[in-house]
Amino acid sequence: MATNRQLGEFDIIEQIFRPLSGQDGLQLSDDVALLSRYDIVTKDLLIAGTHFLPDDPPDMIARKALRTNISDIICKGARPAGYLLGLALPRSCDADWLQQFADGLAQDQQAFGVGLLGGDTTRHAGDGPLVISITLFGKMEQGQEPVLRTGAQPGDLLAVTGTIGDAGLGLAVAQGQLSVAPDADELLIQCYRVPVLRPEFAPMVASHASAALDISDGLIADAGHIASASSLSLYIDLDKVPLSPMAQTWLSTQPDKGSALATLASFGDDYQILFTASPERIPALKSLAEEKGVPFAVIGQCREGEGVSVLCNGKEITPPKRGHDHFVED
Template sequence: MPAVDVSGEFETIAKLLAPLAHPEWGRGLVDDVAVVPSRPGFDLVLTKDALVEGVHFLPEDPLDTVAQKLLRVNLSDLASKGVEPFGYLLACHWSQRCGWPERQAFAEGLARDQKEFGIHLLGGDTVVTPGPASFSVTLMGWAKAGRVVARNGARPGDAVFVTGQIGDGFLGLKAAQGALTLALERIEALIDHYRRPMPQTAFAEVVRDMATASLDVSDGLIADIGHIAEASGVGIELDMERTPVSLAGQAWLETRVDRQAAFEQLATGGDDYEIAFTAPAADEAALRREAERRHIRLTRVGQVVAGAGVRVRFEGRPVELARAGWTHG
C-alpha cells in the first residue's frame, strides 16, 4: 500500500507537477495540450526514453534520483545531436509503493534538474499501475535548421572520440547491488553515477559545429560506435585499451587479473551517457581546446576506415567479443 493516501491524479498534478510547468507554453498543466510557438530558422527536435523499475532502476533507488536520471538520459540524447533542450512531456505510472512522500521526492528531483539544465515541464499524464513503477519523458529542443548531427556522417579518415569516462554505469549498478569491494568513496561515486549520470550538455554546440556523426553512449561504447559504423556504411577500428575510465574504474581495474576481459566489460556495459562521435582527424587539436574550455575529458579511441563494422583491438591484438553491448527486448 502507499505510504500515505494519495487523493488522485489531479492533486498530484496541481500540487507537485504544476509548479514545474513552463510559465507560458505549459498552460499551468490545466489544459489537455501544450502550445509551443515555432522558431524561425530552427528545427524542433524530439527524443523519448522510459525507465522501468527492476529494468532501468532498482526498486530501492530513491525516486528523486530516478526523476533526475529520467531527464538526464534524454538530455544526453539531445546533447549528442547538438541540440538545445527547452521542455518535456512526462508520463508517470505510479506503483503501489508510490505514496505522497515518494511522489514529492520525484517532483523535487525534476525541479533540481529543471533548474540545472534550463528546461520546463510542458504537460503529460499520470496513472496508477498494479505493476512496477515506470516513467517516460519526451524531451524537446531546438537545433539550427538542417544542423542536427546524425549517425550516418562518418567518413574514412575521421577520428573517433568519446567524452568523459566509460564503465561507471556498469560498475555503478554492481556497486548499488552490493557486488563491488572498493573504498567507500569509490563505491559512493559509482552509485551516484549510476543513479544520476551527467549528460554532456555543455559539449552540444561543439558536436553541432565539428562532429560528422554522433550519438550518446547508452548501450555500451562498442555497440554504439557500431551503430555509427552501420549507419555511415564505414568500418571503425577501436583500440579498447584507450577506453577512458574514472578513478573508481581504475581502482576496479587494478583488482582484475584479466585486464583485457575487464576492459571489455567496461566498454560493453552501457549506461554511461557520454557522447561518442567522429570528426576529421585534422580537427583533433581544436576539439581538445573546446573540451578543455568546458572542463570535459576527451579521448580519441579509434579511427574510421573503409569497410564495415567495428574491429576491436586490445594492445594491438584483434579481439573477438562475446557481445558488443546492451540489447533491448
C-alpha cells in the same frame, strides 16, 4: 496467431517499426526525430528493475529519467527545450514519494534550463512496476543542423567524452556484487543513479562532429550503431578508452586486462558523447574542450567496410559482450 519467433531490440526496430517511419523520423535510425530543420524530439521509457533499481531514491530516479532524454538531445548538438511526462505508478507510490520525485525533476529542470510542458499519469490496477515515459524537445542554434549517426566518413577519428564504465560498476556495487574501495563505492553508485552529462559540449558537436550519439547501450554497441548508420567500419583501441581512477582500481584487480577493458566498454548507462570528426577538426575541438573543462579522448578511427573491431595491446580481441539489448537475455 502467436509464434515463438524472438527478435533482439534492434531487429524489432528495423523489421517491425521502421516501415511505419518516414523522413522526419529518419527511418528510426537515430536517437531523435526531426520536427523541422532545427527542432528535434526524443523519447525514452524507463521501467523499475530494468533502468533503475526499485529502491533508488525518488529524486534520483526522476533525475536519471530526465537526463537520459537530455543526453539524446545534447549529443546531437542541440539544447533541451521542454518535455512531456508520462507516469504509470505502482500502488505503493504515495504523496511523499511523488513530492521527492518532483523535487528531483525541479532540480534538473533548473540545471538544464527545461520545463514540464504536460503529460499524463495513471496507476496500475495490480502490482505493476513504476514506468516513466519522457518526450523531450530540443532546438538547434540558428544555422546549425543536428549531428546524426549517418555522417561518419572513412578516415574520421572516433572520440568519446568523460570516462567509461563507472555506471556499470556502480550498478554492480548497488546490487552487492562487488566492492571497489570504501571511498569509491558510493561515487560509483551515484554514477549509475545520476549520469554526468556534458551540455557544454553540444555546441562543439554541432560545429565539428560528423556523427554522434550518447552511450546508453555500451561503448562498443553504440559505436556499432554509428558504423551501421554510416555504412562503414571502425575500430576501438581499448587501451585509449578513458577510465576514472575508480575504474582503474577495479581494472588492476582483474586477471585478464583485455577482457576487463571490454567489459567496461560494454556497460551501458555512461551517457557520454561518442562522436566522429575529421582529423583536421580535432585540434580545434581539443582547444574548445579545454576551455570548457570537458575531457575527451580519441579512441579509434573509421574505415571502409562494416562492423566494429576491438583492439587491446595492438591485437584484435573478441569481447565477451558488446553491449545491452533489452530483448536478448544475458
